[in-house]
Each structure stands twice: as structure tokens, then as C-alpha cells.
Amino acid sequence: MDTFNCSSAVFAVAAASLVSVTLISLYGSKRRKGISDSSTTLSYPPSPPTRHWLLGHGPHLDLTKTNNHDILFLEWMNELKSKVVMFEIPVIGRFIVVGDADVARYVLNGSFPKSPTYKAMVPLIGKKSLVAMEGKEWSAQRRIYNPGFSPDFLRDVVSTIVDKCSRLVAKCDEDIERGAPTNMLAKAIDLTIDVIVTVAFGEDWYENTDDMTKVHTIRELTALTGERMKEPLKHLFRFDRMWRMRRLSHALDRDMKRLVQRRLDTIRNSDTVFNASEMSKQREILSLTLLRILQSNKKSPGAFDSKAFGPNDMEIVTSQLKTFYFAGHDTTATTIAWAYWLLVQHPESLQRAREEVESSIGPQLCEATYEKLQKCEYLDAVARETLRLYPPAATTRYVPMSDDCTIEPNAGGYRIGDCLVHLNFYAIQRDPDVWEEPEKFMPCRFLGEAGKKRIASSSFLPFSKGARDCIGKYFALLEIKIALAALIRRYDGDVVDPEEVYVTRLTSIPQGGCEVNLRRRSVA
Numbered sequence: 001m002d003t004f005n006c007s008s009a010v011f012a013v014a015a016a017s018l019v020s021v022t023l024i025s026l027y028g029s030k031r032r033k034g035i036s037d038s039s040t041t042l043s044y045p046p047s048p049p050t051r052h053w054l055l056g057h058g059p060h061l062d063l064t065k066t067n068n069h070d071i072l073f074l075e076w077m078n079e080l081k082s083k084v085v086m087f088e089i090p091v092i093g094r095f096i097v098v099g100d101a102d103v104a105r106y107v108l109n110g111s112f113p114k115s116p117t118y119k120a121m122v123p124l125i126g127k128k129s130l131v132a133m134e135g136k137e138w139s140a141q142r143r144i145y146n147p148g149f150s151p152d153f154l155r156d157v158v159s160t161i162v163d164k165c166s167r168l169v170a171k172c173d174e175d176i177e178r179g180a181p182t183n184m185l186a187k188a189i190d191l192t193i194d195v196i197v198t199v200a201f202g203e204d205w206y207e208n209t210d211d212m213t214k215v216h217t218i219r220e221l222t223a224l225t226g227e228r229m230k231e232p233l234k235h236l237f238r239f240d241r242m243w244r245m246r247r248l249s250h251a252l253d254r255d256m257k258r259l260v261q262r263r264l265d266t267i268r269n270s271d272t273v274f275n276a277s278e279m280s281k282q283r284e285i286l287s288l289t290l291l292r293i294l295q296s297n298k299k300s301p302g303a304f305d306s307k308a309f310g311p312n313d314m315e316i317v318t319s320q321l322k323t324f325y326f327a328g329h330d331t332t333a334t335t336i337a338w339a340y341w342l343l344v345q346h347p348e349s350l351q352r353a354r355e356e357v358e359s360s361i362g363p364q365l366c367e368a369t370y371e372k373l374q375k376c377e378y379l380d381a382v383a384r385e386t387l388r389l390y391p392p393a394a395t396t397r398y399v400p401m402s403d404d405c406t407i408e409p410n411a412g413g414y415r416i417g418d419c420l421v422h423l424n425f426y427a428i429q430r431d432p433d434v435w436e437e438p439e440k441f442m443p444c445r446f447l448g449e450a451g452k453k454r455i456a457s458s459s460f461l462p463f464s465k466g467a468r469d470c471i472g473k474y475f476a477l478l479e480i481k482i483a484l485a486a487l488i489r490r491y492d493g494d495v496v497d498p499e500e501v502y503v504t505r506l507t508s509i510p511q512g513g514c515e516v517n518l519r520r521r522s523v524a
């Protein structure tokens with residue numbers, strides 16, 4: 001998710017353009033549409049001073065200095081003394097990077113379409129993914145899936161997450177026994193995949209070694225997609241990798257179709273009658289969704305009719321399953337890893353979080369309920385402060401020429417029409433004009449009334465904002481809180497490398513996996 005991150009980064013733009021000729025032509029036609037309107041007198045945001053005749057500003061975006069696009073963009077903002085900067089890149093054209101909350105609000109409220117670069121993620125998230133759809137097709141899908149992320153549904157998810165946390169701590173205990181450091185990111189990835197597979201698909205793939213191939217598929221496909229988007233030129237002629245991606249994508253597609261078919265068969269065999277009470281009983285997103293689709297497609301009242309679920313429905317549902325599979329684990333795992341790593345380096349925050357967990361939840365994690373977790377405000381603040389410092393994702397939009405805009409008063413009115421506009425959440429969330437001591441980990445800033453205002457403001461955007469914000473934001477926060485509660489109750493720890501680096505892969509992740517040497521606490 002910089003297509004999260006990648007969809008937003010300039011190299012992702014290059015990737016998409018280079019990878020697909022169709023995409024280039026689509027994009028070209030989109031860009032040409034509004035060119036007639038050039039009435040504005042505003043100028044584009046500042047750019048680096050020199051420009052290569054062929055590569056444009058490309059040579060200024062050298063990732064060898066820093067391994068993260070958003071940090072590189074922020075360095076350019078500082079260098080050019082502007083919170084909005086522009087790079088001209090061959091094929092892509094003008095690529096604007098925004099580190100200003102007011103400009104970000106303008107873009108998010110403007111309902112501009114997602115950048116065409118999201119198409120480069122199709123092998124991973126499917127052609128009809130919520131992430132990349134637009135218009136009525138998107139809003140219809142969002143309506144179908146919203147109930148699967150509502151508080152009512154989340155209430156029932158708590159016990160599943162708690163249950164899965166016992167696998168997490170068992171794995172951490174194994175590291176302690178072996179005297180090995182724990183790679184928090186790797187452990188958190190296993191947890192979040194385990195959770196999303198159960199919550200969204202109603203399955204348990206960690207029980208059976210055969211099913212584990214599906215876990216390896218998503219991880220390898222995520223890594224390959226990230227590499228291709230980050231360094232498109234390097235991967236342009238790597239036919240072996242392209243072939244591997246294709247195979248993995250087909251395998252993922254096949255697994256998801258089989259999953260849908262299995263669930264349809266269950267519904268058919270159980271002669272389910274489509275009504276509200278039946279839907280409210282569904283405990284996993286897939287069944288809930290299928291019943292809604294079947295209900296809205298059904299020709300006559302009564303039980304399942306095979307015609308009520310056509311190939312287009314299959315394409316859409318499998319795309320959403322792939323999207324939830326990817327989006328539902330990667331960013332949440334990253335946040336759990338960073339948050340625990342930050343907590344062990346801030347003993348006062350760790351102590352406060354521990355006391356809150358022990359007093360609000362009770363002596364055992366299995367006593368956790370949705371309501372009790374809602375009371376864990378400090379833990380919530382820890383999750384948000386982590387997301388402020390290390391946002392795993394971002395967004396990139398296409399602003400057509402016809403929507404060329406003046407953004408006043410703070411940004412001084414830049415011209416942004418006919419450009420790809422990337423919102424750099426990392427820069428926005430560390431803006432010293434907005435955040436006191438922005439580099440410091442201070443969860444308290446998210447407490448009380450002032451905290452609520454910060455959460456609502458466009459200076460805090462880890463889940464994006466507006467109509468296209470993250471559908472899974474409350475789900476993610478719940479999971480992060482439960483995982484942290486499980487870890488801090490049971491362990492003390494020391495970080496292996498306090499200089500952990502924030503790098504771009506497909507999303508932005510900790511390069512060393514936030515390794516920690518864990519010790520069992522005597523009380524837990």
C-alpha cells in the first residue's frame with residue numbers, strides 16, 4: 001500500500017508504465033482529456049534545480065542514499081524549502097509529492113481517481129480490487145464489504161485474534177528456548193495472516209502443512225511485486241521473475257476460486273434462506289459477502305440458485321479476497337513489529353501500557369472483549385503514534401487538468417492539474433509546524449480531547465481519509481492492540497538494533513524486522 005506505498009511512489013509509476021503498454025496508452029488518453037484548460041496562472045511546485053535531457057529529475061531520486069522514497073522526497077522538500085515538490089520523469093510526466101496537510105485534505109476531499117499505477121498490483125490484488133476500482137462499481141463493492149468491518153462484526157473477531165495470539169507467543173517462546181532473537185516482523189506476519197485467513201475466509205491454514213503453500217505464495221508474490229515496483233528498470237528483462245510472478249498469481253487465483261466454490265457449495269447444501277437473521281449469524285467475511293450477493297442477485301425468493309452467482313461475481317469476490325489477504329496482513333504486521341520495538345525502548349510507555357492492559361482486561365488475555373479493549377486508550381495511542389512515525393502505506397491520485405486547483409492559504413496556490421499527486425504521509429506526520437518534537441515517540445499526544453482532534457485532522461493520515469480511506473482501519477487497530485497486549489504481558493525485551501531502518505518494499509517496513517531479545521516475565 002504505498003500503493004499502498006508503492007502505488008504512490010514515483011518508481012511505482014515507472015514500473016506500471018514500463019510493465020504495461022496498455023496501461024501507458026490508457027494513462028495517456030486520460031491525461032490528454034483535460035489538456036485544453038490551461039487558463040491558470042499558477043505555477044507548478046518547485047523542482048530540483050537541474051534536469052537531465054532524457055531522464056528528467058530521475059537522477060535526483062537516487063535510492064542508494066536512503067532506501068525509502070518518502071524519506072528521499074522529504075529530503076527534497078527540505079532542500080527546496082517547500083512542502084510540495086515536483087519531479088518530471090520520462091513517460092510519467094509531472095509527479096507531485098505533497099507533505100502539506102492542507103494540500104493533502106484538498107486532494108483527499110477532491111475524490112480524484114487513484115493513480116493508474118495501481119494496475120501494476122493486479123497480480124497480487126486482482127483486476128476488480130476495491131483498492132483500485134472507481135466510481136459506481138467501487139461504491140457498490142464498498143457497500144457490500146462494509147458490514148464485514150463494522151463494530152458488530154469486530155466484536156466477534158476478538159476471541160479469534162486472542163486465540164491466534166497463543167500461537168504467536170508459543171513461537172516467541174521457542175526463540176527464547178533456542179536463545180535466538182525474535183524477528184518481530186516475521187512473527188507478526190504469521191499472526192496477521194493466521195487472523196485474516198480465519199476472519200475473512202473461515203479457514204485455518206497454519207494447522208496443515210499443505211495449506212502453508214498458500215501462505216508462501218502471498219509472501220513471495222508480495223516480495224516480487226514490491227521489487228518490481230521499486231526498481232522497474234532492473235526487473236524489466238528479468239523474464240524468470242516475470243514468469244514466477246505469473247505462476248504465483250495463477251496459484252493465488254486458483255486457491256481463491258476454490259475457496260469461494262467450497263463456500264458456495266456449503267451454502268447450497270445447507271439450503272440457506274436469504275434473510276437478515278441468517279446474514280447476521282455469519283462469522284466470516286466471505287460467507288457474509290456471498291449471502292449478500294446471492295440475496296441481491298436472486299431471481300426468486302428461497303434457497304440458493306446457481307444462476308445467482310455468475311463469472312463476474314466470481315472475479316469480483318476473488319479480487320476482494322486477494323485484496324483482504326494482502327492488505328489485511330502486511331501493514332498490520334509492520335505496525336505490530338514497530339510498536340513493540342518502540343515500547344521496549346520506552347520503559348515508561350511500556351509500563352503504562354502494561355498497567356492499562358492488566359487493569360482493563362484482567363489477569364488473562366482470554367478475558368479480553370471488544371468493550372474492554374475500547375477502554376485501552378493508551379494502547380490505542382501507542383498504535384496511532386507508531387502509525388504516525390512509521391506509516392506503512394500512502395496514496396497516489398491522478399488530478400486531471402480540468403481540476404487544476406489553487407490551494408489556499410497555506411500552500412500558496414500550486415498548480416497540480418494533469419499530474420500524479422502522491423501524498424507523503426511520512427512527511428505530513430512529521431511536520432514540525434504541526435507536531436511538537438515530531439521525531440519522538442510520545443503516545444500521550446493522542447490522548448484526551450487534543451488527541452481526538454489530532455486523529456481527526458488531515459495531519460494524521462495512516463489510513464488515508466475521505467471516501468477512499470482504509471476499510472480495515474478499526475480491524476487493524478483492534479488486532480494491533482490485542483497483539484501488543486499479548487506481548488507486553490508476557491515478555492520483557494531488548495532491541496537488537498536501535499537504528500532500525502524504515503525501507504520501501506511494497507509497503508514501508510523495518511529493514512531488520514525489528515529484532516528483539518525476549519525474556520519471559522515472571523508474573524505473566
Ligand code: HEM
Pocket residue numbers: 001002003004007114130131132142196323324327328329331332335387391392393394395396461462463464467468469470471472473475476
Ligand atoms: C495498520 C494497518 C493498515 C494500514 C496502515 C492501512 C492503510 C491503508 C491506506 C493508506 C489505504 C488507502 C490506500 C490508497 O489510497 O491507495 C488503505 C485502503 C484499503 N485498505 Fe488498509 N490499511 C491497514 C489495514 C487494513 C486491513 C486489516 C484491511 C482488510 C482486512 C485493509 C483493507 C484495505 C482496503 C480494501 C482498502 C481500499 C479501500 C477502498 O478504496 O475502498 N487495510 N489502507
